[in-house]
Amino acid sequence: MSEEEKYLLEERIVEVLKTVYDPEIPVNIYDLGLIYRIEVMEDASVEIDMTLTAPNCPAADFIMEDVRLRVEGVSGVTSATVNLVFEPEWDKDMMSDEAKLDLGFDVD
Numbered sequence: 001m002s003e004e005e006k007y008l009l010e011e012r013i014v015e016v017l018k019t020v021y022d023p024e025i026p027v028n029i030y031d032l033g034l035i036y037r038i039e040v041m042e043d044a045s046v047e048i049d050m051t052l053t054a055p056n057c058p059a060a061d062f063i064m065e066d067v068r069l070r071v072e073g074v075s076g077v078t079s080a081t082v083n084l085v086f087e088p089e090w091d092k093d094m095m096s097d098e099a100k101l102d103l104g105f106d107v108d
Helices: 003-017 060-072 097-102
Strands: 035-040 045-050 079-084
Touching: 003 035, 003 060, 045 060, 060 079
Parallel strands: 045 079
Antiparallel strands: 035 045
């Protein structure tokens, strides 16, 4: 798989991640800054490191499974592994400006 193919696949993955929401927050997980790493491997498998807004999030399993299923549904992806990480710790500064506006935060 060429670097360009990996890049294009990653773009499609990002678009799909923008359709995944924490049930308690009306902003997608990508714009919330919960996705720390997306790596497309040579065999088109994908590894994702993500976090949650709070370590004890009751929807953690639901969100992670939603991410895995949606990414595996992207044309060209052979499999997806979703790793839950808590380093670095998430904070609101990781959100996109659009997400901050949607949630009523000041944009720097």
